Amino acid sequence: MAVTTEESTVGTLLRAWRTARGKSQLAVALEAGISSRHLSFVETGRSSPSREMVLTLAETLEVPLRERNALLTAAGFAAVYRETPLDAPVMTDVREALSHILRASEPNPTLVVNRRYDLLMANDAAQRFTSFFVPDWRGGPNIIRMLLAPDGLRPYVQNWHEIASDVVHRTRNELASSQTRDETDEALLRDLVTAEAELRRDGRPARTPSILVSMKMRKGDVALDLFTTITTLGTPLDITLQELRIETLFPADARAREALLRIVGSEMQ
Known part of the structure; x- marks a missing residue:
């Protein structure tokens, strides 16, 4: 999976993760409980996902927590997962x-x-x-x-x-x-x-x-x-x-x- 900084919209990132997981839009949509049309609109930028939708899709695609923060940021939301030093x-x-x-x-x-x-x-x-x-x-x-x-x-x-x-x-x-x-x-x-x-x-x-x-x-x-x-x-x-x-x-x-x-x-x- 490779997405350049210029391409890093939430839609392109989600599409990249879906491709990396080897899943179709239909399969992801069914697992996430949304329509494949809605997912297509999110990936192409025709629709802006809510914070909850970003987290739902990230969970469905098993995106690591670090990258879930990146998805949220790309969608215009604050990161929710913290990174605490092991020696804290x-x-x-x-x-x-x-x-x-x-x-x-x-x-x-x-x-x-x-x-x-x-x-x-x-x-x-x-x-x-x-x-x-x-x-x-x-x-x-x-x-x-x-x-x-x-x-x-x-x-x-x-x-x-x-x-x-x-x-x-x-x-x-x-x-x-x-x-x-x-x-x-x-x-x-x-x-x-x-x-x-x-x-x-x-x-x-x-x-x-x-x-x-x-x-x-x-x-x-x-x-x-x-x-x-x-x-x-x-x-x-x-x-x-x-x-x-x-x-x-x-x-x-x-x-x-x-x-x-x-x-x-x-x-x-």
């Missing part, structure tokens, strides 16, 4: 809950990241895991940049092209579809576009579909096959909370579990 006092209970999840995930390395994969929190296993592979990393707390950098995780991921292609494509699409990118978003997006071009030039064929893609890592005599799970918070009404991802690395087999425990410490068993 009001987030104390959230941080405690996340800390509990991180502790309970030991000895599996677990990270809390935002939509850009900036590292926000990590358990002890994750810190030891990172210190083992990239003890001298100075590239900042962004997991994607750590994965892509030649002096980061890249030399130790044996199926790097496969893993990087998936992460870069997914994150680039999410950032590119946003109408509210800031300078930090733009900088990462430029890096992702560059990385995607490099991956395409590599010319490797698309991977064979699989029910599980593991990340194969090796450093010295330590070999690990890991798979990841990503957990999100249910029904959040704050942008920060909706964009949080809790990513956990699990050993794919008993051999990998033994190797992982060598890295993070056997006392965590």
Whole structure:
């Protein structure tokens, strides 16, 4: 989904989201409880939607909260969803809950990241895991940049092209579809576009579909096959909370579990 600033009317934004979701005007209209004619008029600018209509269509199209604010602004209404820093006092209970999840995930390395994969929190296993592979990393707390950098995780991921292609494509699409990118978003997006071009030039064929893609890592005599799970918070009404991802690395087999425990410490068993 790509809409330029000049095109960013509420109608064009709604049409872009509908197209991105692969839904017809009729399907969206039926789900939203309006006529397809009304929706067509909204998308073409012949009709101005009410605030409630914008929110209804955004809910129907499963638009992220950050982008719902952009829709409201484009329609001439005030944004309704707040973005509260994770370190704000009001987030104390959230941080405690996340800390509990991180502790309970030991000895599996677990990270809390935002939509850009900036590292926000990590358990002890994750810190030891990172210190083992990239003890001298100075590239900042962004997991994607750590994965892509030649002096980061890249030399130790044996199926790097496969893993990087998936992460870069997914994150680039999410950032590119946003109408509210800031300078930090733009900088990462430029890096992702560059990385995607490099991956395409590599010319490797698309991977064979699989029910599980593991990340194969090796450093010295330590070999690990890991798979990841990503957990999100249910029904959040704050942008920060909706964009949080809790990513956990699990050993794919008993051999990998033994190797992982060598890295993070056997006392965590």
